[in-house]
Amino acid sequence: MLNPAQLFHPKLFIVLALCWLANTASAENKSITGKQPVSNPFLDLSIEELMKVEVTSASRHSQKLSEVPSAIFVITQDDIRRSGATSIPEALRMAPGVEVARIGTDKWAISIRGFNGRFADKLQVMMDGRSVYNPLFAGVQWEQQDTLMEDIERIEVIRGPNAAVWGANAVNGVINIITKKAADTQGALISGGGGSFERGFAGARYGGKINDDTHYRFYVKGFTRDHMKTVTGENANDAWHQARGGFRLDHARGIDLFTVQGDIFYNAFGDRLDKSQLSAPIIQAETARGHNEGGNIRLRWDRKFSEKSAIMLQTYYDRVDYRLLTSSIFSAESFDIDLQHRFPLFDKHDVTWGANYRLYHNKVSDTELISFSPREQTNHLASAYIRDEITLLPERLRLNLGSRFDHNDFTGMEIQPNARLMWTPDNQNSIWMAVSRAVRTPSRAENDIQLNTRTLGAIPGLSALLPFPVLAQLNGASNFNAEKLIAYEIGYRHQFSPQASIDISAFYNDYSQLRDLSVGLPLFHASFPPHLILPVGLTNKASGHTHGVETSIEWKPHDKWRLQSSYSYLNMHIHSDSPLRRIDPTTGSADKVSPQHQVSVRSNYDLSEKLQLNLWLRYVSSVDFYRIPGYVTMDAKLVHRPLKNVELFVVGQNLFSQNHREFSADFLPSFPVYIPRGVYAGAEWQF
Numbered sequence: 001m002l003n004p005a006q007l008f009h010p011k012l013f014i015v016l017a018l019c020w021l022a023n024t025a026s027a028e029n030k031s032i033t034g035k036q037p038v039s040n041p042f043l044d045l046s047i048e049e050l051m052k053v054e055v056t057s058a059s060r061h062s063q064k065l066s067e068v069p070s071a072i073f074v075i076t077q078d079d080i081r082r083s084g085a086t087s088i089p090e091a092l093r094m095a096p097g098v099e100v101a102r103i104g105t106d107k108w109a110i111s112i113r114g115f116n117g118r119f120a121d122k123l124q125v126m127m128d129g130r131s132v133y134n135p136l137f138a139g140v141q142w143e144q145q146d147t148l149m150e151d152i153e154r155i156e157v158i159r160g161p162n163a164a165v166w167g168a169n170a171v172n173g174v175i176n177i178i179t180k181k182a183a184d185t186q187g188a189l190i191s192g193g194g195g196s197f198e199r200g201f202a203g204a205r206y207g208g209k210i211n212d213d214t215h216y217r218f219y220v221k222g223f224t225r226d227h228m229k230t231v232t233g234e235n236a237n238d239a240w241h242q243a244r245g246g247f248r249l250d251h252a253r254g255i256d257l258f259t260v261q262g263d264i265f266y267n268a269f270g271d272r273l274d275k276s277q278l279s280a281p282i283i284q285a286e287t288a289r290g291h292n293e294g295g296n297i298r299l300r301w302d303r304k305f306s307e308k309s310a311i312m313l314q315t316y317y318d319r320v321d322y323r324l325l326t327s328s329i330f331s332a333e334s335f336d337i338d339l340q341h342r343f344p345l346f347d348k349h350d351v352t353w354g355a356n357y358r359l360y361h362n363k364v365s366d367t368e369l370i371s372f373s374p375r376e377q378t379n380h381l382a383s384a385y386i387r388d389e390i391t392l393l394p395e396r397l398r399l400n401l402g403s404r405f406d407h408n409d410f411t412g413m414e415i416q417p418n419a420r421l422m423w424t425p426d427n428q429n430s431i432w433m434a435v436s437r438a439v440r441t442p443s444r445a446e447n448d449i450q451l452n453t454r455t456l457g458a459i460p461g462l463s464a465l466l467p468f469p470v471l472a473q474l475n476g477a478s479n480f481n482a483e484k485l486i487a488y489e490i491g492y493r494h495q496f497s498p499q500a501s502i503d504i505s506a507f508y509n510d511y512s513q514l515r516d517l518s519v520g521l522p523l524f525h526a527s528f529p530p531h532l533i534l535p536v537g538l539t540n541k542a543s544g545h546t547h548g549v550e551t552s553i554e555w556k557p558h559d560k561w562r563l564q565s566s567y568s569y570l571n572m573h574i575h576s577d578s579p580l581r582r583i584d585p586t587t588g589s590a591d592k593v594s595p596q597h598q599v600s601v602r603s604n605y606d607l608s609e610k611l612q613l614n615l616w617l618r619y620v621s622s623v624d625f626y627r628i629p630g631y632v633t634m635d636a637k638l639v640h641r642p643l644k645n646v647e648l649f650v651v652g653q654n655l656f657s658q659n660h661r662e663f664s665a666d667f668l669p670s671f672p673v674y675i676p677r678g679v680y681a682g683a684e685w686q687f
Helices: 004-008 010-028 077-083 088-094 444-448
Strands: 071-076 098-102 108-112 123-127 152-159 173-179 187-195 198-211 214-225 240-253 256-272 287-306 309-323 329-345 349-364 370-372 376-393 397-408 412-426 429-440 449-458 469-475 483-497 500-519 523-525 531-558 561-575 597-606 611-620 631-643 646-653 673-676 678-686
Touching (some): 071 088, 077 152, 077 597, 077 611, 077 631, 088 152, 088 597, 108 123, 198 678, 370 444, 376 444
Antiparallel strands (some): 071 152, 098 108, 198 214, 214 240, 287 309, 309 329, 349 376, 397 412, 412 429, 449 469, 500 531, 611 631
16 A cells, blocks of 8 residues: 555656546547637747737836847746646746745745845835835745736746836846736636645636626635645644635726725744744744734726827725734835826837835834834835837837936935837847846835844853853844945847747846944843843945846747746855855855756647646756755646636646755744645636
8 A cells, every 4th residue: 555655756646647648638539529628828829929928017018028128027827827836936936037945835035136035125026016025124025925826917027127117126126916807807717626735725716797898806715735844854833824815896988997906815824943043032932823914905097098108097005914923013004106107209209207105104013032113113205207218210229218216214315227228130139238227225124123133052162261142133223225236238039930039138237335244242131041142233335246147948849839948047246344244144145045057947738629738847056055955846737628617637846856945044043944745636617
C-alpha cells in the first residue's frame, strides 16, 4: 500500500497524468456529442497579434504593447489560468526581472531589479489603479492583495522607474493588476478544489445586468493553506485562512463610463519566531497567531471625447485593521483622489496632465517589540504631473517628455522627470531608450519607530566580564531623506515572424542617499534581566549602482503550442561605511540578497480541443546573504474539458524539489522554512 506522502511524488504525478492523457486522447478520436468546447482566445492569437494587445500602465492611456518605450511585460488571464497559480505573487513569477521569493505560507518578498525583502520599498503596486503601497512601513503586504483569480484580465509589469507617471516609490518598477469589466463576467462561475498544501479553496461569481448600459458582478472566495516546515523540521505555525468578497458595477451613458468597485477581506495567519533571537528582554513567545481585516471602495468616471482626448476622475477609500503576531494592534486608512486630462495639441503633441491628493491616517499601539511616537498620525501627499508625447516622424520616431511634482510631509517637494525615445524603423523592429529620475520617500516608520530588532546574546569573548544580552534597538530619524535614483535604459524588440518575437532590455541604475544604519554608544539597563541596549539609527549615507539585462522570447511552433521563455541577469554594487553593513540585508548587503540569474520556460500545449498540458520550468540562482542555494523546480497543470463550460484540472507544484528554500525574513526573525512540493485538483463550472 502506498504511503500518503508517496501520492505526491513527481514521478507518480507524471505517470498518472500520462495515463489520463492517453485515455482522454483516445476518447477524443471517437465521435463526440454535445456542445463545442470553449475557444482559447490567447493561444489562438499569433505572436504578432499578441504584441498589439493594449496596455495602460506605461502612459495612463491605451497603447499597443509593441509601441511602449518601457520594459513592460503583460501576464494575461490565459497565462494565469494555465500556470496553476493560486495567488497574485505566484503569477508574478512569469514576468522577467521580477524577484518573487516565498518566506512562508502567507509571506513573500517581491521586488524588481534588486533590493528585495519582506517590505521591498522601491516597487509601486496597484489594483485597478488603486495604490496598495503601505506608507507606514514602506512596501506591500502581499497577503492582503487578492481577488478572484478568474476575474483578473491582465497584470501589467513595468520594469524600471515610472515615477513621472505614477509618482514617488515607483522606483524600480510598477505592477498594475487590472480586473475585467463587469460586462465581461456575465453569468455564473463556481470553482473549488484542494490537495496537499492547497488544502481547500472555493470561489463563486455571478454577473448580470440591470439594463443594456449597466452591468454588475459579485464574487466570494475562500481558502485554507497548510503550514510549512522550518529548516529544523518543526511546524512553522503559518497556516493561512482567508475569506474575501467584492462587487463591481459599470454604467455606460453616451461618452461617459461610471465604475463602482469594492472588496472586503479577512486573513488569519501565524508564525514561529526564533526564540534565541527574541529572548528577554523582548518577548518569550515562540509561536503566535494574528489576523487582519479590511475593505476598500473605488469610484471612477471616464469621459472619452476621441481616441486622443479623454478625462478621468477616480477616488477611493481603503481601511485595514491589524492584529499582528507580536500583539501589536494598528489601523490604517487612506483616501485618494486623482484627476487626469488628455488632449491633442497642434499636430504632433499628445498631452496628458493631472493632479493627485492622498491622505493616509494610522494609529499604532505600543508593545515590547515595537512602538511609534506619536502613536497616531495623518500624512498628506499632493502631486501634479504632465506628459507630452511628441511625434517627430509619423509612425517612426516619438519622444516622450514628462515630470511629476510630489509634495510629502517628510521631505517636501520631489521632482521626478523622465525622457523616452521610441524609434520604429519598420514593422518588425523597434528600439527605445530612456533616462529617468525617481525617489523613494520615507515611510512613517523610518521617522517615528522604535523597534527592538534582535537580542544578540552575550558579547562573544567578553562573556566572563560582561555576561549581558545585547538588544539592538532601531530608532527612526526625523531628518531621514528620500532615496534617489537616476536610471538609464535601452530596449529592443524584434518580430521574427507572426509566430516568433524577442524583447530585450538593459539598464544601469545609479542610487544615492540610500538608507543605511549607524550605531550609537551602548546603554546599560538594570531591569530584569540586566541587558545592554545598542542604539541603531537611520542615515542616508549609502549609495550603489546596479546593471542588468532582461529578455523574453515567445514562439508558436504550432497553432496549438506556445513557448515562452525569459532570462534575467542582475549585478549590484552597494557602497556603505556602516559597521552593520554585513548584517543589513536591506541596503548594506543588498547585493547578496537578490539572485543574479533567473530563468523561466513555459510550454502551453492544447493536445486536443478538450485537453491541455501546461508545463512551467524555473531556475533561480543562489541568495548568498541567507546561504540559500539555487534551485530548479517545475509546475505542471493538466486540464480536461468534458463539457463546454466544465473544466477539470490537476496541478503539481515544485515537482523537481521536494523541499527548497527561497528567502528569509529580514525584520522579524521568523524561522526559515522549506517550500514544499504539492499537488491539488479542482473543477470550474461556468453557466
